[in-house]
Structures are given as C-alpha cells and as structure tokens.
Amino acid sequence: MTAAEPTPAPGxxxxxxxxxxxxxxxxxxxxAQAAPLGTDRTVAVVGTxxxxxxxxxVALVAGHPVRLYDAVPGRAAxxxxxxxxxxxxxxxxxRMTPADRDAARARLIPAAGIAELADAALVVxxxxxxxxxxxGLFTALEEVVADDCLLATNTSSxxxxxxxxxxxxxxxxxxxxxxNPAPLLPLVEVVSGFATDASAADRAYATAAAWxxxxxxxxxxxxxxVNRVARPFYxxxxxxxxxxxxxxxxVDAVLRESGGFRMGPFELTDLIGQDVNEAVTHxxxxxxxxxxxxxxxLAQRRLVESGLHGRKTGRGWYAYGEDAERPAPHTxxxxxxxxxxxxxxxxGPAAALCALIEEAGIEVTRDLTPDASEGFLALPGGxxxxxxxxxxxxxxxxxxxxxxxxxxxxxxxxRIALAPSERADPEAVxxxxxxxxxxxxxxSVVGDVPGLIVAxxxxxxxxxxxxxxxxxxxxxxxxxxxxxxxxxxxxxxxxWGDALGARWVxxxxxxxxxxxxxxxxxxxxxxxxRAAAGQNLLEx
Numbered sequence: 001m002t003a004a005e006p007t008p009a010p011g012x013x014x015x016x017x018x019x020x021x022x023x024x025x026x027x028x029x030x031x032a033q034a035a036p037l038g039t040d041r042t043v044a045v046v047g048t049x050x051x052x053x054x055x056x057x058v059a060l061v062a063g064h065p066v067r068l069y070d071a072v073p074g075r076a077a078x079x080x081x082x083x084x085x086x087x088x089x090x091x092x093x094x095r096m097t098p099a100d101r102d103a104a105r106a107r108l109i110p111a112a113g114i115a116e117l118a119d120a121a122l123v124v125x126x127x128x129x130x131x132x133x134x135x136g137l138f139t140a141l142e143e144v145v146a147d148d149c150l151l152a153t154n155t156s157s158x159x160x161x162x163x164x165x166x167x168x169x170x171x172x173x174x175x176x177x178x179x180n181p182a183p184l185l186p187l188v189e190v191v192s193g194f195a196t197d198a199s200a201a202d203r204a205y206a207t208a209a210a211w212x213x214x215x216x217x218x219x220x221x222x223x224x225x226v227n228r229v230a231r232p233f234y235x236x237x238x239x240x241x242x243x244x245x246x247x248x249x250x251v252d253a254v255l256r257e258s259g260g261f262r263m264g265p266f267e268l269t270d271l272i273g274q275d276v277n278e279a280v281t282h283x284x285x286x287x288x289x290x291x292x293x294x295x296x297x298l299a300q301r302r303l304v305e306s307g308l309h310g311r312k313t314g315r316g317w318y319a320y321g322e323d324a325e326r327p328a329p330h331t332x333x334x335x336x337x338x339x340x341x342x343x344x345x346x347x348g349p350a351a352a353l354c355a356l357i358e359e360a361g362i363e364v365t366r367d368l369t370p371d372a373s374e375g376f377l378a379l380p381g382g383x384x385x386x387x388x389x390x391x392x393x394x395x396x397x398x399x400x401x402x403x404x405x406x407x408x409x410x411x412x413x414x415r416i417a418l419a420p421s422e423r424a425d426p427e428a429v430x431x432x433x434x435x436x437x438x439x440x441x442x443x444s445v446v447g448d449v450p451g452l453i454v455a456x457x458x459x460x461x462x463x464x465x466x467x468x469x470x471x472x473x474x475x476x477x478x479x480x481x482x483x484x485x486x487x488x489x490x491x492x493x494x495x496w497g498d499a500l501g502a503r504w505v506x507x508x509x510x511x512x513x514x515x516x517x518x519x520x521x522x523x524x525x526x527x528x529x530r531a532a533a534g535q536n537l538l539e540x
Contacts, residue, residue: 034199034202034203034205034206035203035206036203036206036207036209036210037064037121037122037150037203037207037210039062039063039064040065041064041065041120041121041122042064042065042066042067042119042120042121043056043059043064043065043066043067043120043121043122043123043124044066044067044068044069044111044117044120044122044123044124045059045066045067045068045069045123045124045125045126046069046070046114046117046123046124046125046126046127046137046141047070047125047126047127047128047154048068048069048070048075048076048078048079049126050180050181051126051154051178051180051182052068052070052079052124052126052127052154053068053079053082053083054178054180054181054182054183055124055126055154055178055182056068056079056083056108057083057086057087057182057183058178058182058183058211058212058213059124059211060083060087060104060107060108061087061096061104061183062210062211062212064107065107065109066107066108066109067109067110067111067116067117067120068080068108068109068110068111069110069111069113069114069116069117071127073112076110076111076112077110079110080108080109080110083108084105084108086183087101087104087105088101114140114141114144115144117141117144117145118144118145118146120145120149121146121148121149121150122149122150122152122204122207123141123145123149123150123151123152124152124153124154124176125137125138125151125152125153125154126154129155129156129157129158131158131159131162131163134153134155134158134163135163135165135166138151138153138163138164138166138167138173139166139167142167142168142169147169147172148172149172150172150174150200150203150204151167151172151173151174152173152174152175152176152204153173153174153175153176154175154176154177154178155175155177156177156224156227156280157222157223157227157279157280157283157284159193159220159222159287160173160174160175160191160192160193160196160220161193161194161195161220163193164193164194164195164196170193170195170196171195171196171197171200172196172197172200173193173195173196173200174190174191174192174193174196174200174201174204175189175190175191175192175193175220175224176188176189176190176191176204176208177189177191177224178213179226179485179486185485185486186212186213186214186485187213187214187215187216187226187481187482187485187486188208188213188214188215188216189215189216189218189224189225189226189482189486190204190205190208190215190216190217190218191218191219191220191224192217192218192219192220193220194220201217205217214481214485216474216478216479216481216482217474217475217478218473218474218478218482219472219473219474221468221471221473222283222284222287222288223280223283223284223287224473225468225473225474225478225479225482225483225486226482226483226486226487227280227284228284228464228468228473229461229464229465229468229479229482229483229493230461230464230483230486230487231281231284231293231294231464232457232460232461232464233261233265233457233461233487234265234268234269234277234281234297234300235281235294235295235296235297235460236453236456236457236460237251237252237255237264237265237266237453237457238265238297238299238300239297240446240449240453240456241266241299242297242298242299243447243449244447245419245446245447245448245449246330246417246444246446246447246449246453247327247329247330248264248266248267248317248318248327249266249318249326249327249328249329249330250329250330250417250444250446251264251265251266251453252264252265252266252267252329253329253415253444254329254405254415254417254444254446254452254453254454255453255454255457257413257414257415257442258405258406258407258408258413258414258415258416258417258453258454259406259407259408259453259454259457259458259490260407260408260409260413260490260491261488261489261490262488262490266316266317266318267317267318269300269310269316269317270310270311270316270317270318270320271310271311272310273309273310273311273312274300274303274304274308274309274310274316274317275304275309277300278296278297278300278301278303278304281294281296281297281300282296291519292518292519292520293464293519293520295520303316303317329415329444330444330445330446331415331442331443331444332433332437332442332443332444332445334434334437335430335431335433335434335437336430336431336434337360337362337431337434337435337437337438338362338379338380338431338434338435339362339363339380340362340363340364340365340380341357341362341363341364341365341377341378341379341435342364342365342366342367342377342378343364343365343366343367343375343377343378344366344367344374344375344376344377344378344384345367345374345375345376346375347375347376347377347387348375348387348501348504349387349406349499349500349501349504350375350387350404350406350407350410352409352410352411353377353410353439356410356411356439357377357435357438357439360438360439361438362435362438374386374398375387376401377435379402379428379431379432379435380431381425381427381428381431382399382400383399383400383401383402383424383425383428383431383432384398384399384400384401384402385401385402385404385432385435386401386402386403386404387403387404387405387406387455388403388404388405388406388419388450388451388452388455388456388508389403389507389508389511390450390451390455390456390459390507390508390509390510390511390512390515390521391450391511391512391514391515392419392421392448392449392450392515393419393420393421393424393448394421394422394423394448395515396421400421400423400424400425400428401420401421401424402418402419402420402421402424402428402429402432403418403419403420403448403452404416404417404418404419404432404436404452405417405418405419405452405453405454405455406452406454406455406458406500407454408454408490408491410439413441414440414441414442415441415442415443415444416436416441416442416443416444417443417444417445417446417452417453417454418432418433418436418443418444418445418446419445419446419447419448419449419452420432420445420448421448422448429445433445450511450512450515450516451508451511451512455508456508456512458493458496458500458505459505459508459509459512460509460521461483461489461493461496462493462494462496462497462500462505462527462537463505463509463523463524463527464493464524465479465480465483465492465493465494465497465537466493466494466497466524466526466527466530466537467524467526467527469494469526469537470524470525470526470527470529471526476494476537476538476539477538479492479493479494480492480493480494480495480538494537494538495538497527497537498536498537498538502527502530502531502534502535502536502537503531503534505523505527505531506523506527506528506531509521509522509523509527510523
C-alpha cells in the first residue's frame with residue numbers, strides 16, 4: 001500500500017528509498033485514440049490495504065471482473081467483504097442501484113494464489129513500499145499472466161524504471177499512482193518508466209479515464225508530479241517556523257485565509273502523519289542526490305524522532321484528543337486606520353488594494369511620476385508599506401518598510417501577514433494594521449522573514465512546477481491539473497505564476513537567493529527563460 005502523501009486523507013506508510021531520477025525521458029507520447037480495456041477484461045489488484053481495496057472498488061464499479069490477491073491468507077476475502085459493505089453504503093445514499101451492487105459483488109473474486117490472476121488484462125500492485133518486494137512480485141506475475149497484460153505499480157516513492165528492471169518485458173510496465181481514498185479522489189498519475197512502451201501508457205491512460213478518473217502523464221522522476229512539485233508547501237512553512245518568525249497556528253491561518261489553501265501545512269502533515277510526510281520528503285531529497293531545493297526540515301525530524309506523528313498518535317504540531325485546545329493564530333488587536341494613503345508606482349500583484357482602500361473611505365493619492373517605478377503605499381509619517389519582494393524589510397535601505405504578504409485575492413482574503421522592519425516605528429506598524437483591518441482583514445504580525453509566508457511558498461511552487469515542465473516531467477496543463485486535483489490547491493501553480501507574472505516570481509526568488517545563497521531559491525532555467533522572454537508559463 002502506498003502513501004497518497006499530499007492528500008487530506010491519511011494514506012499508508014511510506015519508506016525513504018533512494019532511487020535515481022530518470023526525467024531525461026519524456027512521458028510516453030500519446031497515440032491517437034487509444035482504447036481502454038473492455039469491461040469484460042479482468043483487472044487484478046495485489047495488496048488489499050486501504051489503497052489496494054480502493055483501486056479494486058474503482059475497477060469494480062467501472063464494470064470489470066476484479067480479482068483480489070494478498071500474500072497474507074484471508075486478507076483478500078476480508079477486503080472483498082469490506083468493498084461489498086461500501087457498495088451497500090452507496091446504495092443507501094442512492095448512488096448505486098441494488099441490482100448494480102449485486103452484479104458488482106458477483107464480479108469480485110478473492111484469489112488464493114497468484115496463479116488465479118492468469119486471465120488478468122491489467123494487474124495493479126499496491127503492496128509495501130519496498131523495491132525488492134515489488135520486483136519479486138512482478139517477476140512472479142510475468143510467469144503467470146499473458147504477454148499483453150499490463151503491469152502497474154501504485155508506488156508513490158519508488159522508481160518505476162528500477163522496479164521494471166528485472167522484467168523480461170518491461171515495455172508493458174508503468175506506474176498508476178492513485179490518491180487516497182481512491183474511490184473519491186479523481187487524480188491518477190500515469191508514469192512512464194525508461195522502458196515503458198507508448199502503447200502501454202496510452203492504454204492505461206484511456207482505462208483510467210474510462211473509470212471516471214482524471215489521468216495525467218509524467219516521466220519516472222522522484223515524486224512524479226505531485227510529490228515533487230508540492231514539497232515547498234511543507235518546507236517553507238517549516239523554515240518560517242525554524243526561523244522563529246511565526247508559530248504553526250499563525251502560518252496555517254495565513255496560508256488558508258490569505259493564500260486560499262484548504263489546509264495549512266502543519267495541520268495537513270498532522271493529518272497525513274509526520275512520519276509519512278517526512279519519509280516522502282527524505283526520499284525525494286535522496287533521490288535528487290540531496291539537492292538543496294528538497295532539503296528536509298530538522299524540526300520535523302525531531303518531531304518524528306519523538307514519536308509525535310500527528311493525529312494518529314494524539315500529538316504532532318498540535319495536540320489532539322477530547323480536552324485538546326487548538327492554539328489560535330497571532331492576531332493583532334484593533335488599531336486606528338490612517339486617514340490618507342499615498343500610492344507610489346505600480347503595486348503589481350497588490351494593485352487591487354487601491355480600490356479596496358478607497359471603498360473603505362480612506363483617501364488615496366497617487367504618485368504617477370516616471371521615476372516612481374517602485375510600488376508601495378506611503379503611510380502618514382513616510383513609512384513604506386509594500387508587497388514583499390523576497391527581501392527582508394529591514395535590509396531595504398531606501399526607507400523604512402513594512403512588508404505585507406501575497407494574497408490569492410485581496411478582496412476575499414480574510415487575513416494578511418505583515419513583517420515590519422526592525423526600524424519601523426510602533427505607530428507606523430499600528431497604522432498598517434489599522435489599514436488592513438479597515439478593509440475587513442485580520443492581521444498577523446510576523447518576524448521580518450524574507451518573502452513572508454504566502455509569497456515565498458507560492459513563488460517556489462511556481463518554480464518547481466516550471467522546472468518540471470522545463471525538464472519534460474509533464475506538460476504544463478497536466479502539471480497544473482495534478483496540483484489542483486492531487487492536493488486541492490486553489491490554482492494550478494503555473495496559472496498562478498501567469499497571474500502574478502513570471503518576472504515577479506523570478507525577482508522574488510532572486511531576492512530570496514541573495515539572502516539564502518545555498519541554491520534552494522535559485523530560479524530554474526525554464527522560469528528564467530520565460531521571464532526574460534515575457535512569456536506565460538502555460539504557453540507551449
């Protein structure tokens with residue numbers, strides 16, 4: 001059973017396996033109108049944990065005969081009973097007719113041994129995340145199934161190419177990475193290994209689509225699309241915490257209420273399991289030969305070493321249980337708003353604030369002189385309130401600054417984070433707080449951390465997605481689809497990058513790179529090229 005690590009539902013247990021990236025090969029190219037497996041063809045699922053049983057249910061509801069096999073005697077029969085019970089609940093909810101349920105139950109057959117999978121047209125494996133176990137299983141399956149049977153692994157962290165290496169016919173082998181719970185979540189990553197035939201990938205893609213899923217194609221790279229591109233969502237939150245700029249409750253609230261994310265990274269990793277999330281991060285980092293962009297968090301490591309794995313152990317970043325109280329995010333008390341604000345230059349992605357300020361009854365003056373290229377709001381007294389550009393407020397010598405964070409939509413955002421310069425006057429900080437409160441926002445004042453919270457997270461998500469596209473891991477459209485459906489992001493990263501502008505994203509990362517010259521924030525070559533050419537990231 002693999003860990004559908006980024007999804008809100010907790011998955012299975014992941015292991016950190018070092019594997020070589022193989023993104024130098026593009027996803028197997030699509031051929032015209034590949035046909036899915038006919039519903040008269042048998043689908044076999046090996047491994048009957050949560051993920052395996054979920055995949056079996058998907059194939060069963062789609063109309064296939066399904067054979068379940070597990071190496072532990074009796075497990076397949078237990079899983080079949082569990083699937084039958086879930087089908088019964090679908091009938092109770094009016095989502096399936098009793099006749100369809102009965103027909104599906106008749107097509108579901110537990111297998112006592114691998115030999116009983118001989119008639120399968122597709123075998124999907126969902127066993128432990130152990131490369132040797134998987135290789136041994138598929139080697140045995142090759143001796144049983146027909147030569148045209150597709151073989152697929154549901155791994156979330158191992159190399160598809162490495163698992164296929166021992167097979168006689170590796171061309172029919174690929175990854176089908178479902179997300180947990182498989183019957184509910186639509187995304188399936190169709191992963192082509194180095195030797196995967198295009199026809200095999202096409203057939204698997206068409207079959208997943210016929211099952212009502214949304215398949216995306218990708219190469220065999222560590223983390224595939226979602227687990228690769230989503231790493232900064234966790235890593236940057238942990239880094240802000242490690243730098244003592246904000247506590248977990250505040251970071252989570254800012255990313256939810258300003259960034260538009262469904263859950264914050266601290267609460268999400270508690271739900272996933274700190275051990276599972278950290279193992280996936282460590283696996284991807286090792287697989288990329290310890291690339292600094294994927295460096296794990298020491299704070300999370302200590303949490304895992306302490307046995308504080310989140311909800312399943314009763315405590316992670318937060319405490320759980322009947323008497324546990326969720327800590328509140330830091331929220332500034334009410335402050336008086338300034339009577340007038342002067343807008344200088346182009347506010348860039350924060351341009352919507354000007355109209356909101358006027359709607360709140362605050363006078364707005366504008367400096368439109370040619371040399372007013374830098375965008376900021378001047379508070380009474382001269383302190384500059386500016387959207388973060390990736391540099392600390394204190395480091396800016398052009399004036400005294402208070403930086404504010406990026407928002408998905410400044411009109412609907414419920415919270416804004418501010419990071420004042422250490423030189424900022426308390427009265428100016430109070431005026432900045434009052435300004436955003438007058439716009440109906442709660443305000444969290446955090447430490448002067450470069451890029452604040454949302455901006456640094458989004459900029460890196462955009463760059464990781466752009467890098468994946470530039471390296472041929474997946475198309476731009478599939479990359480955005482994967483992140484929207486796989487982790488419920490409010491926007492695909494590339495769509496988000498186009499809304500912000502590739503040059504703005506590049507400049508934020510370059511400023512972060514100046515503060516942290518480790519390579520972690522260095523923009524990818526693909527992003528640099530697109531920004532220099534003034535091209536959108538979603539353009540082909």
